[in-house]
Amino acid sequence: MNKNLAAALSGGAVLVLALTGCSNGSGNNDKLDAWAKTVCNAVQPQAKKIAAANAAIQKQTSDNSAPADVRKTDAQAFQDMSDAYKAIGAAVKSAGAPNVDNGAKKQQAAVTELNGISAQYAALKKQMEQLNTKDQGKFADGLKDVATRLDKLSQTGNDALKNLEAGEVGQAMAKQASCKATPAPTG
DSSP states (O other), X not given: OHHXXXXXXXXXXXXXXXXXXXXXXXXXXXXXXXXXXXXXXXXXXXXXXXHXXXXXXXXTTSTTSOHHHHHHHHHHHHHHHHHXXXXXXXXXXXXXXXXXXXXXXXXXXXXXXXXXXXXXXXXXXXXXXXXXXXXXXXXXXXXXXXXXXXXXXXXXXXXHHHHHTSHHHHHHHHTOHHHHTOOOOOO
């Protein structure tokens, strides 16, 4: 029952990796490098928060966990993820537009996307908190619904994030130690 939730969760948390700069390259754009450093430094603690939330859910997914414990842990994890994505969006917004073509447009699209992801995790938290823990069958059905929504969230396009970190921005982010040190979410 809870394994579906864990599987869906591992896909959803990967979204944060779009901002951790996986490409290599060189460029001489001091403004862009400074922008990347600001964003990477802000993203790293949030990525750790998301990884910790993932780990908490993974730990609680055994079939012998009490429904109330699963509900409490998962709701808190979804809140943590919501907060983390909102903080990443705020960091991208406060960093300003990257010094690249269409930087402002790319930045705004990424902020909108991150805030949307945050809102979806907040909605999952509310849904999780409303699950009936007294009836194992109803709880299992409710958990399946949460897992389905989570799976859809993990499948949603993170095109704006990919677009933001493409090309020069991705190269600048890849040079930042804080982006390289960002842990991959477990799952």
